[in-house]
Each structure stands twice: as C-alpha cells, then as structure tokens.
Amino acid sequence: MADSVQQTACRKTDCQVAATGKCADGHDPLASCPNYGTHAVESSEDYDGELDSTESAAITAERIQLPAGDALTPDDVDQFLRWRDGTFVCIIGDSHSGKTTLISALYDRFLRGDFAGSGFAGSRSLVALERRSHHARVDSGRLSPETAHTSLQDGLRYFHFAVVASGDPGKRTDLLLSDRSGETYRKARDNAAEVKNLPEIAQANRVVLLLDGGRVADPVERHGALHSVRQTLRVLLDNGAIDDTSIVQIVTTKVDLISASGEAQTCRDSISAFCQRLTADFGTRLHSLSFHDIAARDPTGGLAPAHGLEALLQDWTTPQSRSARYVPRPIVLQSEFDRLLDRTPMELLP
Numbered sequence: 001m002a003d004s005v006q007q008t009a010c011r012k013t014d015c016q017v018a019a020t021g022k023c024a025d026g027h028d029p030l031a032s033c034p035n036y037g038t039h040a041v042e043s044s045e046d047y048d049g050e051l052d053s054t055e056s057a058a059i060t061a062e063r064i065q066l067p068a069g070d071a072l073t074p075d076d077v078d079q080f081l082r083w084r085d086g087t088f089v090c091i092i093g094d095s096h097s098g099k100t101t102l103i104s105a106l107y108d109r110f111l112r113g114d115f116a117g118s119g120f121a122g123s124r125s126l127v128a129l130e131r132r133s134h135h136a137r138v139d140s141g142r143l144s145p146e147t148a149h150t151s152l153q154d155g156l157r158y159f160h161f162a163v164v165a166s167g168d169p170g171k172r173t174d175l176l177l178s179d180r181s182g183e184t185y186r187k188a189r190d191n192a193a194e195v196k197n198l199p200e201i202a203q204a205n206r207v208v209l210l211l212d213g214g215r216v217a218d219p220v221e222r223h224g225a226l227h228s229v230r231q232t233l234r235v236l237l238d239n240g241a242i243d244d245t246s247i248v249q250i251v252t253t254k255v256d257l258i259s260a261s262g263e264a265q266t267c268r269d270s271i272s273a274f275c276q277r278l279t280a281d282f283g284t285r286l287h288s289l290s291f292h293d294i295a296a297r298d299p300t301g302g303l304a305p306a307h308g309l310e311a312l313l314q315d316w317t318t319p320q321s322r323s324a325r326y327v328p329r330p331i332v333l334q335s336e337f338d339r340l341l342d343r344t345p346m347e348l349l350p
C-alpha cells in the first residue's frame, strides 16, 4: 500500500509514516491513528468524499479550498444533495441516551474493516467523526471511554458515511445521520410547538428513537426513560413530524448495563411490555415500528464494540421503495446571469 502512504500524512511532525509506512505511535491499521490521514484531500471538481490517489498528488494547497471535514450543516447537506442522493437517519433521544456514541462507534467499527456487508468509502465529515471518536480511544488518556458532549449551541448537524457493498463497490449508499442535543428534543416533547423546528424528523428515511438502557437498568429512572420515548413518539405523531409513511426504529441503548444490573430479567420484561403497548397504540399510524438492542460501546469490553448495530446498518443500506423525503431548499439566484441560466432550457446550454 505504498501509494496510499505517500498520499496521506501525519499531523505529528516527528512521525515518519510518509517514508516508512509505520505509525510512530504504533497504530495498526494506520487509519486507527487519530493524527493520520484525517486532513483528507479531495478533488473540488467532483465534490467527492474520498481521496483520489492520482489527483490528490497533483493538487496543491494554493489551487483548491480544502473542505474542513466538520459535521455538515443543513446548508452543506443541501449542497451535498445536488451532487448525489442520501439516506437520512434521524437519531432522537434524551441527553446521554447514546446518540453521539452510536455514530462514533459505527465509525470506529468501520475503521477496523467491513461491517454488516458494507465497507467504508469515505466521509464528508471525517474530521468531526475523528474528533468525536478520539475521546473514546485509549490514547485519549482516559480511564474509561467517554463521548464528547453535544451542546445546545451545536444545533442540527449531520455525519456522512459513504458505504459500499462488500465485493461490489458500485453499490453505494450515502448515509446522513443527524445529531443534535437531547435538550432540544426534550423541549419539543414538553412543548409541541417546538416540533416544527425539527425538520430533520419529517425528512428522514429512518427515524431512530433511543431508549436509554442505562436508565432502564436503574429502578428509580426506569419509568421516566420509558415514558420519555412514548411521549416523544406521541408528540411527533400528533404534530405531523411522522406519519403512516414513517419507518420508526426504537433502539434500546447500553444493553450491557441492563445485563450487568441485578434486575436484568425485570428490565427486559418491562421493555418487552412497553414495546407491545407502543405497537398496539401507535403501530397502525406508522409505516413500520421495529425494536432493536445495542451496546455501541460497552466500557467493560464484555460486548463487542457496535454490538447490535449490524442489523440497523443492514436496514439503513437496504434501498426502500419509498422515494426520498429530503427536499433541498431552492438555490438562491444571486445575479441576472443566474436568472438567465435558470430560464434557459437545459438542451440549449453548451
């Protein structure tokens, strides 16, 4: 893989990886090093999320504006959609329910190789994914993995994963996973008027509602955790954010904490009864309602990283007959020349 070594670099000036192919900190594979290859060089012409080994060598810093690789804003997403279609997964949950960890665990898992029949083909938000995941890595120097907090000020952000079917690089899915603070979703649950300020829900191809397994494992918190999911589903339905075309997935997170609690069976029975009631009360008002268990990051290592995410990823990368829901906002025409082009039939353009 001498080619890719020459095309990528390490942020640490004392690392000789470009010449030796060996990470100074001993990371293997190299992609698992947070300092290596994260400042991806991209061709500005085709707006692609991946390194192109022949082109990137020829491109100089003076000639192109490098994308920052930050999480995508809604404007970035509109721009992205002019280039190619995306599958939108809206991840909703209270603060600390595990939204950001789910996204960063998926990224970490892809760095170790193909997953759920898909391989990682790049990301428009690579630096943001690296930043989130870095906190959870052993080399962040913490005693146990931790996920950086998503604050209210971060607003709505999307993480992009381009994935291709293993063995068939032509079968590509561009996943756009939305992330925003749990506080915003809590406010919408308590004040239905806020739901209209959450456009990512109506636009999503999959709506993922997180049930915090850590709270279910705690007898004092259990009822509140279950109630919060039920109430969120009700408010979203009653206010038109989801309807009988919506695919909703209720995902119980941190199931390692349920297994480790003294009341694992009681917790599972409560969740099972809860799911049955949700199906009875809301199932017919939705296109589908399904239930899943994950432990995105079990700090004890008892469950493998990204436990349970395989089935979800398989579903997200399976094309649905339903057409795309996300409608990009119209381009603002700035000049008379833009307007002229807009009036000109496509076949007359050179």
Ligand SMILES: Nc1nc2c(ncn2[C@@H]2O[C@H](COP(=O)(O)OP(=O)(O)O)[C@@H](O)[C@H]2O)c(=O)[nH]1
Binding pocket: 093, 094, 095, 096, 097, 098, 099, 100, 101, 102, 145, 146, 147, 148, 149, 150, 182, 253, 254, 255, 256, 257, 294, 295, 296, 297, 298, 299
């Ligand atoms: N035990 C355990 N803890 C987890 C798991 N997933 C997330 N956490 C922890 O739960 C806390 C909140 O996670 P975070 O992703 O920041 O939640 P968010 O506020 O919904 O984005 C963090 O301390 C995570 O380390 C898991 O699968 N198992």
Ligand SMILES: [Mg+2]
Binding pocket: 099, 100, 101, 148, 149, 150, 180, 181
């Ligand atoms: Mg978060």
